[in-house]
Amino acid sequence: MFIDTAKLFVKSGDGGNGAISFRREKYIPLGGPDGGDGGRGGDVILVVEPQLTTLLDFKYTRKFIAEKGANGAGQKCYGKDGEDLYVKVPMGTVVRDFETNKIMADLSHPGDKYVVCKGGKGGKGNTKFATPTRQAPSFAEPGMPGEERTITLELKLLADVGLLGFPNVGKSTLLSVVSKARPKIANYHFTTIRPNLGVVSVPGIQPFVMADIPGIIEGAAEGVGLGIAFLRHIERTRLLIHVVDISGIEGRDPFEDFLKINEELKKYNVKLWDRPQIIAANKSDMLFDEEVFEDFKKKVSELGFTKVFKISAATNQGLEELMKEAAEMLSHIPVQELEISEEERFVPEDKKFTYTIQELNEDGLKVFFIEGTFVDRLLLAVNVNDPDSLKYFHKVLRNKGILDELKEMGIEDGDTVRLNDFEFEFML
CATH class of the missing domain: 3.40.50.300 (P-loop containing nucleotide triphosphate hydrolases)
Structure with missing residues (x-):
């Protein structure tokens, strides 16, 4: 049976969480933080297999999920990286993003590879957050979630x-x-x-x-x-x-x-x-x-x-x-690659965080919503009841330029900033 199109769901592995751990041994009651980093999630990689001539294999298997990274552990033990998932496709396969129908890659040579979903980054353990003034951080980073998307494979035969x-x-x-x-x-x-x-x-x-x-x-x-x-x-x-x-x-x-x-x-x-x-x-x-x-x-x-x-x-x-x-x-006609125009080429969107503003009551105060995978990860790393953790939270907002962007959007004293279920009152 000749199959020349296929629709697949692909997801890379989530990154492992960083560990919150403290060294506790006999005669060393206050050994300090020793939580290790989480491992990186596995990538989903499409690779050309010259022996394949159709997309028949994808008629029965349409979901591909790479391995997650392992969580970090005490004694500064790092989590194991997730295994990359290699998906074999025939030579001449064009990869498209299903939502936009734009071309992500043209795999037309033996050995061609394309990382269709990159694995999530592993989170840092609390060891990485220790400073001279913050010697016992009680927080760590969670792993970044892996990417996921639906793609279509389109086989275009290679013939002279x-x-x-x-x-x-x-x-x-x-x-x-x-x-x-x-x-x-x-x-x-x-x-x-x-x-x-x-x-x-x-x-x-x-x-x-x-x-x-x-x-x-x-x-x-x-x-x-x-x-x-x-x-x-x-x-x-x-x-x-x-x-x-x-x-x-x-x-x-x-x-x-x-x-x-x-x-x-x-x-x-x-x-x-x-x-x-x-x-x-x-x-x-x-x-x-x-x-x-x-x-x-x-x-x-x-x-x-x-x-x-x-x-x-x-x-x-x-x-x-x-x-x-x-x-x-x-003998006089050169071999030409498949031409992909700028309008057809897939460009991944940066969805780390987005802003929306909602007007409030007659007081004229506003709520600024910040959403995205970056926000999810940051909130998981923060313990709002811990002063050191809260300081780290505000430091990240400042270093990432989020506070400056809020100021450019017209935020004022007393306005509310909401990140998922957590909110705080903005103060200049």
């Missing part, structure tokens, strides 16, 4: 040449003759319902990979037929071989079919429309009027398509010349 054309024009037969690929072949439309890859190796030319793309019909760019599901696989090809049924045995006009397919390419992606094309006029063994081919060749030449070959995949007529021309053209 893509076979293009309406259903039942002979693309699968052509691929089976020039390579060792064995696609399903039958005399009905949409015989091919999954892309097929084959390596073309003809004496005297450099081997190349060719993809048989399921038939595209008029309206494919808008979702008609099966074509829209497979147009993405043409994006990475450097050269297109446009196969038409020159015999017209189904009552179709090969030139009209040629125009319609190119119009679908243009609608889907203008760069595909501009890609070099060789035209293969197939089923010529069933052509009884040579004027049909000559007329077709004249019409497409007037549009700028000069590479036109009369072939028969069933009888091998003209195939060697066609493959040699494709190899020659490929």
Whole structure:
């Protein structure tokens, strides 16, 4: 079964909590703080596995969660870091953020890796908060939560040449003759319902990979037929071989079919429309009027398509010349990476803290809400009933620039600052 899209939930490991501990041994009753730091949470990493050819594995497993970091302990023992989780994907996988549909990474080379979720940082133990004036801190940092998101994987096959054309024009037969690929072949439309890859190796030319793309019909760019599901696989090809049924045995006009397919390419992606094309006029063994081919060749030449070959995949007529021309053209077409525009590229948002203001009663006082993962972590580290811990809390607000930002937003004496369930009155 060929699966070329998948939706996954991924979550990196939470960081371990820092420990609150004091050294207590015989003859050393006041040994001071000795709480160790928590371990880092594991990352979720996508890595290319060249042996994979589909996203079938993700049909059954759609949730990936990395290991948490261990908590710190007394005697300055540090927690163990969580194991990174490696998720294997096929070469040619495009990773998108599900919410925004923007591209996070293009994994198109062997060994490519992408950290899709970074593990949470481990919290500091109370040992790290000891100072000459605060010799017995009774607080420590909790671990940072790991990142989590839903992503979509989109497989775009890596092939040098893509076979293009309406259903039942002979693309699968052509691929089976020039390579060792064995696609399903039958005399009905949409015989091919999954892309097929084959390596073309003809004496005297450099081997190349060719993809048989399921038939595209008029309206494919808008979702008609099966074509829209497979147009993405043409994006990475450097050269297109446009196969038409020159015999017209189904009552179709090969030139009209040629125009319609190119119009679908243009609608889907203008760069595909501009890609070099060789035209293969197939089923010529069933052509009884040579004027049909000559007329077709004249019409497409007037549009700028000069590479036109009369072939028969069933009888091998003209195939060697066609493959040699494709190899020659490929030798002059550079391999290009998938272009990602700034509008399409995913940029992670910094959601450490956000501010909102709510007007209060007739006294004119305001409440300033501060929210985010940074706030959650800070509050977990603070004991509001401990003076030293409270001093640390205000010091962090000042060092992080939060107090300065509140002043810029117009906070005044007597206004309230609320962080989750904890609030205090602001004083300049």
